[in-house]
Amino acid sequence: MHTYRKLMTKIGIHAILIVTLIAVIFPVYYAITMATHTHRDAYAFPPKLIPGKQFFQNVKEAWRRIAMTTLLKNSLIIAITVAFGKIVFSIAAAFAFTHFNFRGNWILFPLTMVTQMMPLPVRVIPLYRMMAQLNWLNSYKALTVPYLASTTGIILFRQFYMTVPVELADAARVDGATPLQYLWKILLPLSWINVAALLVIEFIYMWNEYLWPNIAITSSKMRIAQMGLRMLYTSERGVAEWNIIMAGTLIIMLPPLIVLILFRKQFSEGIAMQTTK
Amino acid sequence: MDRFPKHRVLPYGLIFPSISIIAIFLIYPFGQAIYQSFHRINPVRRQLVNVGWRNYVDMFQSSEYLNSFRNSFIFGVIVIGLGLAISLGIALLTTQRIRGAAIYQIAFIWTYAMSPIIAGVMWSLMFDPSIGLMTHVVGNLTGYWINFFNDTVAAFILVSVASIWVMLGYNITFFVAGLQNVPHELREAASIDGANTWQVFWIITFPMLSPTVVFLLFVNTIYAFFQSFGLIDVITMGGPSRATEFLIYKIYRDGFGRMQEGQAAAQSVVLFIIIAIVGAIQIYTSTRSAVYER
Numbered sequence: 001m002h003t004y005r006k007l008m009t010k011i012g013i014h015a016i017l018i019v020t021l022i023a024v025i026f027p028v029y030y031a032i033t034m035a036t037h038t039h040r041d042a043y044a045f046p047p048k049l050i051p052g053k054q055f056f057q058n059v060k061e062a063w064r065r066i067a068m069t070t071l072l073k074n075s076l077i078i079a080i081t082v083a084f085g086k087i088v089f090s091i092a093a094a095f096a097f098t099h100f101n102f103r104g105n106w107i108l109f110p111l112t113m114v115t116q117m118m119p120l121p122v123r124v125i126p127l128y129r130m131m132a133q134l135n136w137l138n139s140y141k142a143l144t145v146p147y148l149a150s151t152t153g154i155i156l157f158r159q160f161y162m163t164v165p166v167e168l169a170d171a172a173r174v175d176g177a178t179p180l181q182y183l184w185k186i187l188l189p190l191s192w193i194n195v196a197a198l199l200v201i202e203f204i205y206m207w208n209e210y211l212w213p214n215i216a217i218t219s220s221k222m223r224i225a226q227m228g229l230r231m232l233y234t235s236e237r238g239v240a241e242w243n244i245i246m247a248g249t250l251i252i253m254l255p256p257l258i259v260l261i262l263f264r265k266q267f268s269e270g271i272a273m274q275t276t277k
Numbered sequence: 278m279d280r281f282p283k284h285r286v287l288p289y290g291l292i293f294p295s296i297s298i299i300a301i302f303l304i305y306p307f308g309q310a311i312y313q314s315f316h317r318i319n320p321v322r323r324q325l326v327n328v329g330w331r332n333y334v335d336m337f338q339s340s341e342y343l344n345s346f347r348n349s350f351i352f353g354v355i356v357i358g359l360g361l362a363i364s365l366g367i368a369l370l371t372t373q374r375i376r377g378a379a380i381y382q383i384a385f386i387w388t389y390a391m392s393p394i395i396a397g398v399m400w401s402l403m404f405d406p407s408i409g410l411m412t413h414v415v416g417n418l419t420g421y422w423i424n425f426f427n428d429t430v431a432a433f434i435l436v437s438v439a440s441i442w443v444m445l446g447y448n449i450t451f452f453v454a455g456l457q458n459v460p461h462e463l464r465e466a467a468s469i470d471g472a473n474t475w476q477v478f479w480i481i482t483f484p485m486l487s488p489t490v491v492f493l494l495f496v497n498t499i500y501a502f503f504q505s506f507g508l509i510d511v512i513t514m515g516g517p518s519r520a521t522e523f524l525i526y527k528i529y530r531d532g533f534g535r536m537q538e539g540q541a542a543a544q545s546v547v548l549f550i551i552i553a554i555v556g557a558i559q560i561y562t563s564t565r566s567a568v569y570e571r
Contacts, residue, residue, distance in 0.1 A: 013370050017381050020367060024388065024445060027399040030410060034402065047408055089294045096291035101279035105288075108296060115303045117556040121503045121525050122549045125532045125541055126309035127302065149298035169280035179281045208392030210507035211525075215533060226394045230511060233398050242402055249398050256390040264386065272454040 090153025197270025397511030455489030
């Protein structure tokens, strides 16, 4: 009787999970099938849920309408620059906070924690003013430099570096290694999981950023992927070319998805390390 | 702490990049936002005029703002509350001793890569008045054929569903990580002592999970109040009849559309205070030497 109940519970759990999973995946599935239809099939009633054959034509059309090459190039440049910059800057800061005793240490770390509560939207108007004065609007600088400090990153690496045994640094020092050599040769190779986790977090964050680029960028040459998708959507929705819109959507959601899939393991492990603290 | 005592200058060099970015692009503009919130631009002379608390007083007397505040609050409660509850439920199920648990965990993670804009576009299709599948499902089930973009309540539901959906992957990943740190033996011991599943959850699992819950509360608050901007901009643009004009969307409109910088700055400060309250709770609970030292 007991095993029977256990079995039923397990079947129940599977059933709930599978149903939820289908519900969560469905919008993407619908988007994929929509992207493969002709304009007429997209409007078939009842809705056609089996893929059609127009996928590549639709992608080509979406690509042409929003100048996809420029969009993808710009978004890749800012996402990679910001992710890389944040990783380097936060490793450096976390290393300083954990391996040195310096004046101001006690105030600077809490200060970086507090700035977590000042996300960009809170300071968007003065920032816009500032960028206008610096003549940085419509440039990569506006889309990268203000993002380069990362509280998330500093906390992530700081927590990890605090768990590294002191003996390691002592041994390196006795062997005559400078702090930077120790960081480069010993600490960094130990922190690949954190680096990969932060790469995933920041690449996705930057790729998906919209409010600030939407304000700082007006030139079509500097437009980023999310802005392009928003344009495709508003311009084609009137004539309801859902097949073209969805083809564009699928292209633009691909890069962050690839990064997540490539580094999924490290991402999950990095997060697990975070929460064990 | 001091593992390289002889180096006095190096640490400053190491923190310099991060600290200077924080000072120039975070703290300084934030200070300016506070300053601006007490000023208005004189349109004739193009000068800043000190108006004291007037921006704040006007703001809390404006029915438009209060409407936006109320809508944001309801939206926040729905998206954070329901979103976290659903994610926790899924995370709990995928950490049970079942076959393929790890596969389920992977299968849910990907919504994290979806942007608010993508979520907005996809859910607009799902609820499209003519070909949206949800429109048909709801229509066939209830007999009401709703245009989700014209009806205030329906549009609100649509925006909430899309927001909860896009955060699922992130929330589930953190809950799973948190749950895996709750020792199985502890739960088993409790159930041997006669506690039922419900009791085990509230007495053992949930308290040990509280740091994760508080952290996600903070992240989701930021999401609901800020990141949802893209989603709103795609799906409803604040409409219909301002039903989804949340605080961040109103700041954007007032600050950049209507050029009312002072008024928009005052709104930013209020938004900051909301975030600061949740953030303070998070910092307090995460720095307090953990009750459940592990």
